[in-house]
Amino acid sequence: MQEKTSYKPGLDGVIASETKLSYLDVEAEEIVLRGYDLIELAQNREYLDLVQLLLQGELPKQQERSTLEQELKEEYELPDDFFSLFHKLPKHTHPMDALRTGISILAGYEQHLDERGEEQIRQIAVSLLAKIPNIVANSYHILHNESVVAPRQELSYSANFLHMITGKEPTETEASYFDQSLMVYSEHEMPNSTFTARVIASTNSDIYGALTGAVASLKGNLHGGANEAVMYMLLNGKTTDGFRHLLYEKLKKKEKVMGFGHRVYMKKMDPRATLMKEALRELAAEKKQEELMEMCEAGEQLMKEEKGLYPNLDYYAAPVYYLLGIPIDLYTPIFFAARTLGLCAHVSEQYANNKLFRPRVLYTGPRGLHP
Ligand SMILES: CC(=O)SCCNC(=O)CCNC(=O)[C@H](O)C(C)(C)COP(=O)(O)OP(=O)(O)OC[C@H]1O[C@@H](n2cnc3c(N)ncnc32)[C@H](O)[C@@H]1OP(=O)(O)O
Numbered sequence: 001m002q003e004k005t006s007y008k009p010g011l012d013g014v015i016a017s018e019t020k021l022s023y024l025d026v027e028a029e030e031i032v033l034r035g036y037d038l039i040e041l042a043q044n045r046e047y048l049d050l051v052q053l054l055l056q057g058e059l060p061k062q063q064e065r066s067t068l069e070q071e072l073k074e075e076y077e078l079p080d081d082f083f084s085l086f087h088k089l090p091k092h093t094h095p096m097d098a099l100r101t102g103i104s105i106l107a108g109y110e111q112h113l114d115e116r117g118e119e120q121i122r123q124i125a126v127s128l129l130a131k132i133p134n135i136v137a138n139s140y141h142i143l144h145n146e147s148v149v150a151p152r153q154e155l156s157y158s159a160n161f162l163h164m165i166t167g168k169e170p171t172e173t174e175a176s177y178f179d180q181s182l183m184v185y186s187e188h189e190m191p192n193s194t195f196t197a198r199v200i201a202s203t204n205s206d207i208y209g210a211l212t213g214a215v216a217s218l219k220g221n222l223h224g225g226a227n228e229a230v231m232y233m234l235l236n237g238k239t240t241d242g243f244r245h246l247l248y249e250k251l252k253k254k255e256k257v258m259g260f261g262h263r264v265y266m267k268k269m270d271p272r273a274t275l276m277k278e279a280l281r282e283l284a285a286e287k288k289q290e291e292l293m294e295m296c297e298a299g300e301q302l303m304k305e306e307k308g309l310y311p312n313l314d315y316y317a318a319p320v321y322y323l324l325g326i327p328i329d330l331y332t333p334i335f336f337a338a339r340t341l342g343l344c345a346h347v348s349e350q351y352a353n354n355k356l357f358r359p360r361v362l363y364t365g366p367r368g369l370h371p
């Protein structure tokens with residue numbers, strides 16, 4: 001007889017792995033990243049600092065940071081003719097599917113595909129962190145019959161990413177909010193996509209395969225895809241009253257409202273959402289789009305009163321991206337680009353202390369049948 005009590009649907013609350021990378025301490029309202037509070041890091045540091053922290057264990061000193069920045073810039077360019085296949089994709093291909101294809105193609109160019117050593121994986125991670133923004137931005141341009149925007153070496157990592165997306169050089173403020181969003185998206189313990197990547201890596205499969213699987217996982221609207229869904233919902237609402245009405249209708253029909261709820265923080269505000277809410281407040285004031293802020297706050301209030309649910313990061317990241325002039329279809333690919341960091345760190349950790357993932361089932365089918 002199988003023991004039913006050990007079965008947790010959706011592995012809710014199950015410890016799947018040991019990690020030194022991150023931990024959600026819900027009681028203390030802290031997202032711990034190698035001992036630091038992610039929110040404090042996002043307020044005081046830059047995405048590149050987190051790259052060094054997650055891949056090498058410590059925040060960089062100034063010289064180390066410059067070396068890392070140079071290393072990334074040297075890896076920006078994609079292999080010759082890389083984009084030729086993207087011209088052949090159906091024009092309605094979602095950028096997340098284009099990204100999945102792109103990461104998969106890159107595997108073929110990797111000279112060290114079979115190596116699993118820590119330093120080798122770090123170098124591949126740097127290459128992926130350099131190339132994925134290029135794939136995200138330019139696969140979108142190609143699918144929209146626009147010209148490819150080449151990376152610019154003289155811009156910072158985040159400013160260059162935003163520049164490749166919009167085709168314009170961002171202001172310092174825009175680049176800084178974008179960088180902050182990349183930081184809060186960079187790593188979050190054991191979401192579905194990280195679990196997916198670790199499960200794939202646990203068979204000794206390569207890091208490109210692990211990340212390709214993770215793109216598919218992150219695309220779903222119960223996970224990363226929610227940020228795009230939030231923006232479409234806000235645009236459909238049009239005004240604060242319209243948005244309230246739209247949310248009431250969804251709740252009446254027992255539909256899920258994207259951007260609310262979270263497996264780990266279900267009855268609390270996601271600390272990252274609080275940070276993005278402040279970014280939105282400032283950006284909305286600067287760009288004279290206060291109604292967008294008002295709509296989001298009205299939605300937050302309504303969901304708290306009606307369902308006792310709080311915003312997750314996607315709810316406030318989406319309107320921030322909107323005010324930064326980013327096409328909605330790119331919100332989830334950008335989330336993935338930022339999360340590439342956490343994913344690579346997890347894959348590396350998995351290789352370093354591997355045990356094949358192979359759980360069991362609670363069998364509910366028949367027994368004793370004969371053909
Ligand atoms: C950065 C990120 O990836 S964060 C996650 C982004 N995803 C979203 O925003 C999608 C909307 N949210 C959700 O679907 C859920 O909150 C999830 C998937 C994130 C977490 O879900 P789970 O832990 O599996 O809980 P589950 O979906 O079973 O929800 C528990 C209860 O709360 C309700 N609930 C949870 N989230 C929502 C929501 N967003 N809207 C309406 N009701 C909700 C469920 O209907 C369910 O109610 P019931 O017990 O009466 O059936």
Ligand SMILES: O=C([O-])CC(=O)C(=O)O
Nearest residue numbers: 187188190191192263313
């Ligand atoms: O932790 C999760 O389940 C989803 C999430 O917020 C993230 O991946 O950032």
